[in-house]
Amino acid sequence: MTIDESNTVKKPKKIKKEFDFSKHPKRHVALKIAYIGFNYQGFASQTHVQNTVENKIFEALLKVKLISDPNNCKYTRCGRTDSGVSAFGQVIGIQLRSSEDDEKPFDYVRLINNVLPEDIRAIAWSFVDDDFDARFDCLYRTYKYFFVKSNLIIERMREASKLLIGSHDFRNFCKINADQVISFNRIMLDIQINKCTPDQKDDDPDSLYEIIICGYSFLWHQVRCMVAVLFLVGERREDPSIILELLNVEKNPRKPQFAMASEIPLILFDCAFENVKFHADSSRLRAEAVVDLESHFVHMFQLNSIKTKIIQTMMNSIRCSLVVDEVVPDRIVTLNQIKTDHPNLTTRKGPRYVPLMERLTGKSVEEKRASKQNKKTL
Structure with a gap:
């Protein structure tokens, strides 16, 4: 006996109720x-x-x-x-x-x-x-910017960073949005440059540092522009007094052209509010919620630590590679020695550094606003 499938009754699909x-x-x-x-x-x-x-x-x-x-x-x-x-x-x-x-x-x-x-x-x-x-x-905001020491002179950067604290016109430290920003005056509450790994030696070029910048509010790209100039000071390309020059907008109303610091090491670390008490969840579940969050970030940390170790292994392998000297075959030299005493290599010189105050500048805020106004009237 066969079942006539044409006579089987199909149940109508349930219509999903809209959430009210x-x-x-x-x-x-x-x-x-x-x-x-x-x-x-x-x-x-x-x-x-x-x-x-x-x-x-x-x-x-x-x-x-x-x-x-x-x-x-x-x-x-x-x-x-x-x-x-x-x-x-x-x-x-x-x-x-x-x-x-x-x-x-x-x-x-x-x-x-x-x-x-x-x-x-x-x-x-x-x-x-x-x-x-x-x-x-928001009462104030805190940013952190991480960097590797490399050849930077940290004390010079600290000296320059102190000149940024206080109320200043930061138009030379931001991307100018002349038609939306009325005032370029901002207040920096504090700037610190600290070592992230206290156990590392001060002269270790691989040690990790952080720049902590706290202010009431910030202009577009302000943090990355300030960090870029601090790096130029740390490299001895600029004197710490360059900060005062750039903050003097009456003398220097036009921003010199320079590249911003990379966005990758920057983090919005904290936003402070009055009478707002944040918690991971209700008291009954708070401990459990914190453990869940910590476990999540521990997993991400472990995964990225492994990636970092792989890259570090490659870096150290290159640093420790042995090269046979072509002139004296029996002589083995390390890559660290090549730059100083290998006879077949010459030091390459890069382009001459142009000091910030000698560079081409963009338009001033007033010039940009006038240009916008002219376009509207045409």
């Missing part, structure tokens, strides 16, 4: 976000760019039904970071779906992290007032 956000309360939340920015085109969403940290956060919040519309959730961000720049203390303000019982709030950190890429993590949150603004309520 109107049935759930909402609360304004401050989220602290950490991300490794190497693989992203900046933090903030852009019209023609999808691969941003902010887009990934919105995708995660939509997926776990914490928001219904990115354009209607009272969203604010503390700062914009460039393509490649990382953060540990980025803060956003946003209205999220919340638990009906305030005594048992949602496990926001775990909910969001379950659907975020591994190089973006929510690390803490706090309920905040409805008028909270992550940008304008």
Whole structure:
């Protein structure tokens, strides 16, 4: 006996119900976000760019039904970071779906992290007032910039960095956006240059340092421009007094042309707020949430430590390679000796360094504004 398949009744597919956000309360939340920015085109969403940290956060919040519309959730961000720049203390303000019982709030950190890429993590949150603004309520911001000592004279850099502290016009230390920025005056609260590995010797060229820069707010590319000039001072290409020259905008209203420091070593380390107490999650789950976050970063650290060791092994192998001298075949020399006493090699000279104050300059702020105004009137 055969079954007539044409007569079998197919069950209708269940229609997935739309999630009804109107049935759930909402609360304004401050989220602290950490991300490794190497693989992203900046933090903030852009019209023609999808691969941003902010887009990934919105995708995660939509997926776990914490928001219904990115354009209607009272969203604010503390700062914009460039393509490649990382953060540990980025803060956003946003209205999220919340638990009906305030005594048992949602496990926001775990909910969001379950659907975020591994190089973006929510690390803490706090309920905040409805008028909270992550940008304008921030008291101060702290950046860190990591670098290898190499041939840099750290004391010269420290001497120059002290001249940046205080209230100054930083138009010669930023990318000028003349039509959007009214004032280029910013206040730097403190700048420190410290060794990351205290056990390493001061004269070790491979030792890792960090520049810690704390200020109320920053101009576009300001940190990377300041670091670039500090490097020129550390290389003895410029005197520490170059800082005063560049800060004197009446004497030098036009910025000399120079390359910014790389974006990769830069991290937005901290954003400070008054009366905002961040926590990994509710008291009952706090320890567990912290352990989860730590385990995640430990795994990433171990993986990248292995990558670093592989590169270091290659570097050391090259440094320790033995080369047979072509003139005296029995003589073995190391690569470290080649530059000084090998008869067949000559020292190559690079292009002559042009001091900053002798270089071509861009337009002044006033010239840029006048140029914009002329275009509008045409």
